[in-house]
Amino acid sequence: MKRLKKAYYYLFYKLYRWYENVGSFAFWSDWKAALSLDVIAIFIGISFFTYYMIFIDRYFRLGDGKFLLIGYVLLIAIPNYFIFHSRNQWKDIVKEFDLLPKKKNRIGGWLVxxxxxxxITNMVFAFYLMSQIDWAKYR
Known part of the structure; x- marks a missing residue:
């Protein structure tokens, strides 16, 4: 669990550094990095739901799904706020990973x-598979 937490922090760190190096858009990089983590988690959840509908239960429906989607987004966004922003913990995370050797940081950047x-590819592939199904016979 500790390694997973460190990997999550490192993902935040690399996104933060990427936003800092973009140029004129270097403001609020901590918020943009956290939002990017939210989007990544949402993409993972949507793709798993899509795979569930494709391979396990094609008759499964969530109704209109608005409340589930809002709940899922809040389930991701609220903990991220407390992990990174509530007491500016993101600053400590950035300081910690800035101390890594350059070679290790470069390898980590490629992994991220x-x-x-x-x-992103997983999400596109899941939607591609979903588009190949004749949904008319499952209504």
């Missing part, structure tokens, strides 16, 4: 990039 691309 790969993970983010994997999440």
């Amino acid at each position: 990039t790969g993970f983010v691309l994997l999440v």
Whole structure:
């Protein structure tokens, strides 16, 4: 569990550093990094739900799904606020990972990039699979 927490913090750190290096958009990088983590988690949840509908239960419906989506977003966003912003913990996280050797940080950057691309690709693939189904016979 401790390694998972450290990986989550490192993902935040690399997103934070990426937003800091973008140029003229270097303001509120901590909030943008946390929002990016929220979006990544939402993408993962939506893709798993999509796979569930494709492979396990094609008749499963959530009604209109608005309240579930709002609840899911809050379930992700509220803990992230307390993890990173409630007492400016993000500053300690950035300081901790700034001390890593340059080579280790570069390798970590490639791993984070790969993970983010994997999440996005997974989401696109899940929607592609969903588009291949004739949903008319499941209504």
